[in-house]
Amino acid sequence: MTVLFESQFFTSYQAEKGRYFIFDFNHKMIKLSFCQLLAFRQKVKEIDLEKHFTGENEHGMEILLLCNREHMFIFNTLEVIDLKQFVKGTFAMLELNSLVY
Amino acid sequence: MKDLVRQKLSIHVEIMDLLNEQIKKEAHSSSIYLAMASWCDHNALDYSAEFFYEQSLEEREHMMKIFRFINDNGGTAYSPEVSTINHEYNSLEEIFETALDQEIKITKSIHNIVFQCRKLQDLTTENFLQWFVHEQMEEEQTIRRALELFDLMGSEGLALKLLDERIPHIRKK
Numbered sequence: 029m030t031v032l033f034e035s036q037f038f039t040s041y042q043a044e045k046g047r048y049f050i051f052d053f054n055h056k057m058i059k060l061s062f063c064q065l066l067a068f069r070q071k072v073k074e075i076d077l078e079k080h081f082t083g084e085n086e087h088g089m090e091i092l093l094l095c096n097r098e099h100m101f102i103f104n105t106l107e108v109i110d111l112k113q114f115v116k117g118t119f120a121m122l123e124l125n126s127l128v129y
Numbered sequence: 130m131k132d133l134v135r136q137k138l139s140i141h142v143e144i145m146d147l148l149n150e151q152i153k154k155e156a157h158s159s160s161i162y163l164a165m166a167s168w169c170d171h172n173a174l175d176y177s178a179e180f181f182y183e184q185s186l187e188e189r190e191h192m193m194k195i196f197r198f199i200n201d202n203g204g205t206a207y208s209p210e211v212s213t214i215n216h217e218y219n220s221l222e223e224i225f226e227t228a229l230d231q232e233i234k235i236t237k238s239i240h241n242i243v244f245q246c247r248k249l250q251d252l253t254t255e256n257f258l259q260w261f262v263h264e265q266m267e268e269e270q271t272i273r274r275a276l277e278l279f280d281l282m283g284s285e286g287l288a289l290k291l292l293d294e295r296i297p298h299i300r301k302k
């Protein structure tokens with residue numbers, strides 16, 4: 029496994045063999061196909077962080093269902109901020125890899 | 130490290146986001162034109178109604194073209210949600226003016242994606258979008274021809290009826 033990106037709470041890897049990615053959420057590791065990776069990216073993009081600060085999201089929690097509802101995650105505000113960075117960083121590394129490949 | 134992303138996806142991921150935004154815009158256009166068709170129908174402007182039904186269908190086709198392009202190239206297209214469609218208009222002229230504004234907005238949006246394609250060197254999508262650049266030019270010309278009719282004929286009383294009958298001819302054959 030090659031490390032793609034490491035944020036404060038999460039780490040992403042690309043598998044050496046096989047066509048998949050691994051996300052390490054500290055307590056849980058999940059395997060994602062490219063298609064699932066895109067879906068994950070979209071879900072994280074859609075999270076409206078502002079709502080965590082205006083009180084619209086009362087409890088400051090986000091529930092994310094991933095990989096056709098196979099996994100469920102609950103993130104707090106700090107984790108969501110980190111998650112957004114994490115996804116950006118992961119895709120930036122993938123893009124960099126495309127450029128040098 | 131092998132390029133897994135490129136193995137799966139032929140277009141740039143950020144361009145994919147913009148294309149998904151464009152899907153929403155085309156769906157929105159389609160719904161706007163449908164509302165306009167309804168207004169025309171209620172005001173006994175049959176030819177204009179027909180024009181906007183047709184226009185609405187075309188916008189949906191544009192949307193589907195982009196939708197399939199994303200999925201065919203390994204991306205994920207998202208089915209759009211459409212909201213806040215205005216159904217209140219004061220006149221047919223206002224409808225055509227609004228339609229032209231809408232087309233100009235879409236043209237700008239398409240051009241913006243082309244510029245981003247150049248920046249990110251996504252030739253595949255840039256080439257795909259050339260059809261839309263051309264289509265937008267024609268769409269603007271069509272609606273402008275309708276507005277010229279208002280300048281020419283006015284829209285009081287019988288003139289409006291006559292103008293309505295000319296609407297089928299504003300499309301380029």
Ligand SMILES: [Fe+2]
Nearest residue numbers: 155188191235
């Ligand atoms: Fe369109």
Ligand SMILES: [Fe+2]
Nearest residue numbers: 188232235268
């Ligand atoms: Fe159009």
